[in-house]
Amino acid sequence: MLRYTLMRLGIFAGCLVVVWGLVYSGIAPRGLGDSNGMWVLLLALVLSAPISFVVLRKERDRASEQIVRKVDRVKAGMEASRSQEDLADDTARAQGQTS
Template structure:
C-alpha cells in the first residue's frame, strides 16, 4: 500500500530500505514535494528457502525428540518400578524424577545433531534480522544525507 510523504525540497530519486519493505524511486511532483512509495522488495519474495524451511523446524524437531525420549524413558522406568514391586504414593514422583534425569543425560548425547541444527538456525535468523536492520539504517542515512544539504536555514527578516 502506497503512502505519499511530502518533504520541503524535491528530489529526483530516493531509495529507502526499512525492514521488509523497500522504497521505489520517487519523482518530484508538480507541487515540488518528495513522494516516497513503499513496495515489496523484489529480491525477497517471502517464499521459504531450503535453509529457512530446515531451520524453522529445527527447534520443533529437537523439542519433539526430547519429549519422545522422556516418554520412552518414563515407560521403561515405570516398567522397572512395576517389576521391582515399587508402588505406593511416591512411586509416580520417583518415576518422573528418574525419567527426567535419565532422559536429560541421554538427550545430551543422542540429540547433539538436532541441538546443533537448532542453534545454527537461531544464529542464521539473528544474522538475517541484523542485516535487515543495518540495511534499513543505511538507507535511512542515505535519505537523510540527500535531504539535509538541500535544506536552507530559514531566517526571519521581519
C-alpha cells in the same frame, strides 16, 4: 528445530515409560508419600537429559546452525533498515540546511 524437539520428547517419553515400569515393578524406589508421580517424572527427566545430549548431538548442531542463519538474516535486515534510516535522516538534514 522441530525435529530436534520431537526427538527429545521421544527420548523423554521412552525414559518415562521405562522409569514407570521400574517403579511400579518395585525395582526402583517409589518416592515419598504422594510424590510418586513427581518422582517418576523427575527421574525420567534426569535420565533423558544425558541420553539426549549424547544421542542427539548431530541434530542439535543442525538446529543450532539454523538458528544462527536466522539470527544473521535478521541482523542483516536490521542493518539495512538502519542504513536506510540514516540515509533518509542525512538527506532531510541536507535539505534543511540548503533552504
